[in-house]
Amino acid sequence: MSTTTRVEVEIGGEIYVLRGDAPAEHIIKVANEVDRRIRELIDRNPRLTLIKAAVLASLNIADELCKLQESYESLVRVIETEGVK
Template identity: 45%
Template sequence: MDIRAVVKVRILGEEYTLRTEASPEHTKAVAEHVDRTIRAILSGSSTMETQKAAILAALQVTDELFREHVAMESLTNDMKQLAADIRPLLPPAKRGEEPGAA
């Protein structure tokens, strides 16, 4: 079963009809972010072509994504280390060990 929403969004005044598994709210928020990013790039130059601004926006949004992935990996590693540090302080039953099996 294909559960896809059809969502209309507007980017730089152009309307796009998207089929997506994401919620309409999420899809609209993503499109608004893209629209804001392109507009911010275009506002910095009076002669930039829209296509070039879209490519620069894609690079900027991808950079944001990559930075978030790195931050998430770092946070995950910190949480794993914290769990490893705390585990010996827990009672054996909470560690998943049998009593006396240390």
């Protein structure tokens, strides 16, 4: 039976209660990264609303994830065809 972790975090000045199977430290680390990205966007453009900054941060994170997945898949193909030397 898995344990559900419950953590209270602040993202963009709002308090959220997050629940997940990951350890609290991991959930907090992820929340802090999202908060950092949102605050960075708002610092660069103070006219952005929290919602718009959150959407832009999400798009930036998703873009990075897609690029990392493509790199990973490319490396897996190289390893499968050439093997590790």
